[in-house]
Amino acid sequence: MPSTRFTYAPAPESRSVVSLRPAYGLFVDGEFVEPRDGSMFTTASPSSEEVLAEVAAAGPGDVDRAVAAAARAQRDTWGPMPGKERAKYLFRIARLMQERSRELAVLESMDNGKPIREARDVDVPLAAAHFFYYAGWADKLAYAGLGPSPRPIGVAGQVVPWNFPLLMAAWKLAPALAAGNTCVLKPAETTPLTALLLAEIVQQAELPPGVVNVVTGAGDTGAALVAHPAVDKVAFTGSTEVGKAIQRSLAGTGKRLTLELGGKAANIVFDDAPLSQAVEGIVNGIFFNQGHVCCAGSRLLVQESIADAVVDALKLRLETLRLGDPLDKNTDIGAINSPGQLAKIEELASSGEAEGATRWSPSCPVPERGYWFRPTIFTGVAPAFRIAREEIFGPVLSVLTFRTPDEAVVKANNTTYGLSAGVWTEKGSRILWMAQHLRAGVVWANTFNRFDPTSPFGGYRESGFGREGGRHGLEAYLDV
Amino acid sequence: MSDAPKVPATPGELAAVAVPPPSTSGERARLAVQKTYKLFLGGAFPRSESGRSYAVRAANGAHLANAALASRKDVRDAVVAAGKARGPWSAATAYNRGQVLYRVAEMLEDRRDQFAELVASGEGVTHAAALTTVAVAVDRWVWYAGWADKIAQVAGSSNPVAGPYFNFSLPEPTGVVGILAPQESSLLGLVSVLAPVLTAGNTAVVVASELRPLPAVALAEVLATSDLPGGVANILTGRTVELAPVLARHRDVDALDLAGAPVDIEVELEQASADNVKRVLRRDATQGAWDAEPTPRRMLAFVETKTVWHPIGI
Numbered sequence: 001m002p003s004t005r006f007t008y009a010p011a012p013e014s015r016s017v018v019s020l021r022p023a024y025g026l027f028v029d030g031e032f033v034e035p036r037d038g039s040m041f042t043t044a045s046p047s048s049e050e051v052l053a054e055v056a057a058a059g060p061g062d063v064d065r066a067v068a069a070a071a072r073a074q075r076d077t078w079g080p081m082p083g084k085e086r087a088k089y090l091f092r093i094a095r096l097m098q099e100r101s102r103e104l105a106v107l108e109s110m111d112n113g114k115p116i117r118e119a120r121d122v123d124v125p126l127a128a129a130h131f132f133y134y135a136g137w138a139d140k141l142a143y144a145g146l147g148p149s150p151r152p153i154g155v156a157g158q159v160v161p162w163n164f165p166l167l168m169a170a171w172k173l174a175p176a177l178a179a180g181n182t183c184v185l186k187p188a189e190t191t192p193l194t195a196l197l198l199a200e201i202v203q204q205a206e207l208p209p210g211v212v213n214v215v216t217g218a219g220d221t222g223a224a225l226v227a228h229p230a231v232d233k234v235a236f237t238g239s240t241e242v243g244k245a246i247q248r249s250l251a252g253t254g255k256r257l258t259l260e261l262g263g264k265a266a267n268i269v270f271d272d273a274p275l276s277q278a279v280e281g282i283v284n285g286i287f288f289n290q291g292h293v294c295c296a297g298s299r300l301l302v303q304e305s306i307a308d309a310v311v312d313a314l315k316l317r318l319e320t321l322r323l324g325d326p327l328d329k330n331t332d333i334g335a336i337n338s339p340g341q342l343a344k345i346e347e348l349a350s351s352g353e354a355e356g357a358t359r360w361s362p363s364c365p366v367p368e369r370g371y372w373f374r375p376t377i378f379t380g381v382a383p384a385f386r387i388a389r390e391e392i393f394g395p396v397l398s399v400l401t402f403r404t405p406d407e408a409v410v411k412a413n414n415t416t417y418g419l420s421a422g423v424w425t426e427k428g429s430r431i432l433w434m435a436q437h438l439r440a441g442v443v444w445a446n447t448f449n450r451f452d453p454t455s456p457f458g459g460y461r462e463s464g465f466g467r468e469g470g471r472h473g474l475e476a477y478l479d480v
Numbered sequence: 481m482s483d484a485p486k487v488p489a490t491p492g493e494l495a496a497v498a499v500p501p502p503s504t505s506g507e508r509a510r511l512a513v514q515k516t517y518k519l520f521l522g523g524a525f526p527r528s529e530s531g532r533s534y535a536v537r538a539a540n541g542a543h544l545a546n547a548a549l550a551s552r553k554d555v556r557d558a559v560v561a562a563g564k565a566r567g568p569w570s571a572a573t574a575y576n577r578g579q580v581l582y583r584v585a586e587m588l589e590d591r592r593d594q595f596a597e598l599v600a601s602g603e604g605v606t607h608a609a610a611l612t613t614v615a616v617a618v619d620r621w622v623w624y625a626g627w628a629d630k631i632a633q634v635a636g637s638s639n640p641v642a643g644p645y646f647n648f649s650l651p652e653p654t655g656v657v658g659i660l661a662p663q664e665s666s667l668l669g670l671v672s673v674l675a676p677v678l679t680a681g682n683t684a685v686v687v688a689s690e691l692r693p694l695p696a697v698a699l700a701e702v703l704a705t706s707d708l709p710g711g712v713a714n715i716l717t718g719r720t721v722e723l724a725p726v727l728a729r730h731r732d733v734d735a736l737d738l739a740g741a742p743v744d745i746e747v748e749l750e751q752a753s754a755d756n757v758k759r760v761l762r763r764d765a766t767q768g769a770w771d772a773e774p775t776p777r778r779m780l781a782f783v784e785t786k787t788v789w790h791p792i793g794i
Contacts, residue, residue, distance in 0.1 A: 147775070245754075251751040443787070447645070454639040461756070472637070
């Protein structure tokens with residue numbers, strides 16, 4: 001196979017736009033405060049293992065303070081405020097995010113390990129767009145078609161993951177605030193920094209104290225938040241395992257819950273698909289954000305007649321991907337977010353070999369420091385293999401084949417998940433037929449991993465319930 | 481089955497009881513033909529596989545009939561039947577679903593007197609009051625039937641995404657829904673929880689009111705003669721505390737309606753539901769008032785929103 005690798009001079013984005021403090025407190029009632037019963041931990045860059053800052057791990061008392069501030073603000077300021085005033089605050093946040101977009105993008109890339117190109121072109125603009133979209137809903141809730149007199153639920157406890165730290169915070173905060181709720185946000189342990197920068201933006205936007213609170217910490221902090229009796233609504237994005245534990249723990253509490261959990265999406269390529277476009281879509285589907293994407297297209301279902309051609313083209317394309325410094329503007333594949341996640345990916349990839357699949361990775365060099373995993377393709381995968389059933393949450397693609405549309409549907413739906421699916425074909429009627437039969441909350445046709453604030457996103461089955469985005473996204477935050 | 485409860489009525493006792501009251505029309509009293517109350521499962525009317533039954537009493541304590549005492553196995557069989565019926569029912573056109581459901585209302589209307597008898601004796605209300613309740617139940621079924629081809633328009637959307645895609649969202653049925661029917665309101669309550677689930681395109685496994693199951697069995701007979709495909713609605717009679725946990729734990733049940741859940745096992749049912757991330761519709765403060773006008777809420781609790789990105793290009 002001829003190598004088509006070009007050489008590129010490094011083009012690193014400057015870190016100088018980010019001014020990191022040595023230590024960050026919790027954002028409670030409009031101010032950054034020291035933890036009272038919590039402790040401090042560090043967050044590091046997964047690409048260099050360099051410690052970026054110390055961050056507070058909120059204890060139960062800290063969570064209680066934040067929830068109390070949110071409840072006060074909901075009752076006294078944010079709840080009674082006319083929707084058109086709330087809207088203007090959210091428009092302000094959207095604008096401030098746009099103004100500080102470079103800073104947010106660089107910090108996201110540093111703390112998460114994702115390529116700056118993705119943070120800059122996807123995470124940050126989409127996060128700002130989300131605030132802009134929901135800002136406009138704040139004074140139009142009665143027209144959302146959810147009920148004649150929608151009311152806020154109260155205090156929302158929101159726990160977000162490390163794969164899209166800022167974007168997931170925006171997905172949670174924007175609709176909740178537009179609907180008149182106040183929020184306590186718990187960012188992931190390994191990626192707290194952009195949520196704290198967002199808290200600064202909230203300060204700059206002069207939101208009333210307590211409307212948005214950020215409590216950093218690990219699973220304990222999240223559990224304390226979810227369990228707090230004054231939290232009326234819980235929104236969680238993360239693993240199916242933790243989601244189930246949260247659903248179980250909320251039994252009998254009457255709290256409202258939405259869950260956005262794992263996935264094992266099928267990306268289905270028919271023999272009439274535009275091949276090079278499909279190959280780009282497959283790469284974007286599974287290698288975007290190092291595969292740390294709940295809706296990642298981790299199962300490639302390719303029609304048997306073109307399977308060899310697709311896999312060959314895919315390998316050729318993977319040889320051109322550049323893995324390395326996330327801040328380099330040429331980088332395609334960044335660092336794996338944490339050593340724990342790397343170990344999980346390695347374990348599952350080993351199981352693929354042990355169960356008899358054929359493993360292939362491009363020959364790209366891997367930096368010495370940091371956590372890295374080469375893009376990996378498994379062929380000869382049977383549906384029963386762990387790599388075809390379990391969410392890997394890493395840059396690992398399992399290739400399976402099918403002969404007929406019916407078989408593709410059966411194989412695609414043969415999972416306990418149901419978050420997303422992809423269909424590649426030039427035939428419009430087939431796209432819609434497939435979309436009808438796939439049990440998944442989002443179906444992309446001739447594209448993948450595309451998001452928009454107007455477009456509802458969320459899962460079927462064990463991928464969770466509730467939708468984020470669009471008119472539907474308001475429902476989770478309103479009593480109707 | 482060793483765990484069968486005491487069954488008070490022997491066949492001898494049963495013969496002495498008349499439901500409906502013995503017909504005395506005509507020249508001389510004639511011995512009424514009594515009905516065996518059975519389960520409704522996969523479109524058929526089997527007895528419980530366990531062979532058990534239990535005595536159903538009127539509000540005044542009089543023995544009315546024996547109902548089948550469904551077992552855990554009956555629940556599992558019903559879930560299988562509902563699972564098989566799911567594909568065709570959810571794929572039926574909305575217009576067709578609406579017509580089938582409207583047909584149910586027609587059949588109900590025909591049998592208003594029979595239902596009024598059962599409601600009056602079971603709930604201890606006057607025949608006139610029961611007739612009113614039955615009328616509300618029939619009208620409610622008509623109300624839902626009319627929703628079948630409107631939910632997608634009301635709950636769906638086209639989404640103006642920033643890119644060359646036609647992006648739209650549609651509600652789709654969640655799948656197999658377990659329903660614990662209200663305990664007090666034996667017909668109107670049941671209709672109020674079953675109709676929205678079916679209208680939204682789901683299939684259902686219903687545990688009828690434990691103490692007042694007879695209207696549910698009569699409703700099954702209506703469903704069976706209304707072109708509703710077998711397995712779309714399955715109705716079990718028996719002990720809710722025994723059957724509900726089986727539904728809550730079952731991995732092929734996609735959602736659970738707790739309308740008639742006994743208070744002391746409600747938390748346990750919610751917890752068990754988490755094992756496969758079931759959608760759970762809890763009881764709420766308003767649900768007791770089954771004669772209140774319904775809203776689309778109970779249908780929307782059992783749909784999933786699917787969003788499709790369809791490319792635009794030449």
